[in-house]
Amino acid sequence: MWLKCLADLIFPRKCEICGRLLTGDERYICEDCMEDMPLTYYWDWPENPAEKKLWVRTHLHRVIPLFFYTRESQYITLIHKIKYRGNIRLGHYMGSLLGEKIKRALPDVDYIVPVPLHPLRKWRRGYNQAEVIARGVAEAMFGPSEASDKVLTDVLKRTRYTRTQTKRKMDDKWSNVANAFRVRNTDNLSGKHILIIDDVLTTGATLEACATILVKELGCRVSIATLAYVE
Numbered sequence: 001m002w003l004k005c006l007a008d009l010i011f012p013r014k015c016e017i018c019g020r021l022l023t024g025d026e027r028y029i030c031e032d033c034m035e036d037m038p039l040t041y042y043w044d045w046p047e048n049p050a051e052k053k054l055w056v057r058t059h060l061h062r063v064i065p066l067f068f069y070t071r072e073s074q075y076i077t078l079i080h081k082i083k084y085r086g087n088i089r090l091g092h093y094m095g096s097l098l099g100e101k102i103k104r105a106l107p108d109v110d111y112i113v114p115v116p117l118h119p120l121r122k123w124r125r126g127y128n129q130a131e132v133i134a135r136g137v138a139e140a141m142f143g144p145s146e147a148s149d150k151v152l153t154d155v156l157k158r159t160r161y162t163r164t165q166t167k168r169k170m171d172d173k174w175s176n177v178a179n180a181f182r183v184r185n186t187d188n189l190s191g192k193h194i195l196i197i198d199d200v201l202t203t204g205a206t207l208e209a210c211a212t213i214l215v216k217e218l219g220c221r222v223s224i225a226t227l228a229y230v231e
């Protein structure tokens with residue numbers, strides 16, 4: 001403990017949301033910001049609004065985001081840090097928070113599949129944020145020893161370099177990503193329950209494209225979990 005206190009003196013750790021110094025057992029987010037996090041509680045709510053949003057195009061088992069994402073919310077900064085500023089440890093930690101919340105709602109998940117980035121984009125960024133989050137989720141759901149075998153990164157492949165989608169209209173987005181994915185590794189996933197992970201659920205076009213291909217081509221059951229949810 002004294003070593004931890006000493007380390008805090010030399011390398012002060014700050015809350016990723018409000019910037020206040022962290023103490024004791026606090027990790028990445030202070031107690032107050034943790035308490036104020038706008039959680040969805042959708043893990044306790046089958047047929048929640050996120051599920052209804054995505055049921056339009058393909059049947060999914062569960063859809064569970066961790067917290068609401070609004071433009072005014074300071075919690076947006078978590079996504080920015082994970083996605084654009086290389087904070088991989090924060091991504092892993094947030095993934096483990098998500099995993100803790102959803103593991104009781106999804107007791108029979110067989111494998112976790114992060115939404116892939118196009119190889120060029122992954123090369124530019126240096127990592128896939130969805131994969132970082134997925135590894136945190138797997139650790140919370142399956143324990144550290146099994147986690148790495150549970151994350152499958154070679155099943156889905158992104159074949160098209162889609163443009164950034166933030167300003168595009170919904171229909172446009174759907175056609176943009178509908179054929180952007182291919183399945184690669186097809187062994188023994190028929191009938192398995194796959195949990196797809198991404199950082200944010202917005203229109204769901206990307207996630208639906210991934211889910212559809214896993215359901216239709218591999219015969220999987222599919223659930224989705226994300227850190228943030230844009231209503």
Ligand SMILES: [Zn+2]
Pocket residue numbers: 015016017018019020029030031032033034
């Ligand atoms: Zn804070």
